[in-house]
Amino acid sequence: MLALLEGCNSSKIITADIIDSDMVVPLADFEIKKGNTGKFEQHIVVQNEKLQYPICVYRFDENNYEALLMKCTHQGTELQVFGDKLQCPAHGSEFNNHGKVQNGPANTSLRTFPVTIANNQLKISLK
């Protein structure tokens, strides 16, 4: 049980720059060290002091990402990431890696942000 919990809490957390209204995340931040082994994080948690909540970015493949605001749509508690789902510590709502509700009491999807890829960077539009 302990090992399982440790594994679940091992999200990589990075602080990213915000340029204009885009959060910019180098694709290299998804690489699981070292020396370009071809292995990638399934998700990373991205934060910036200007954001009240962090954003969880899931990587499905090199061209497909999902950026989700880690704010519970029930009463606004910050979510926790457990592998391919996000859970709310307040009342137990659960969301999948596209932000869809899997368990209430929340009944609306998480906020998602458009993601574009250019120059080996993800641009997450915060508009």
Ligand code: FES
């Ligand atoms: S605030 Fe998240 S379930 Fe209530």
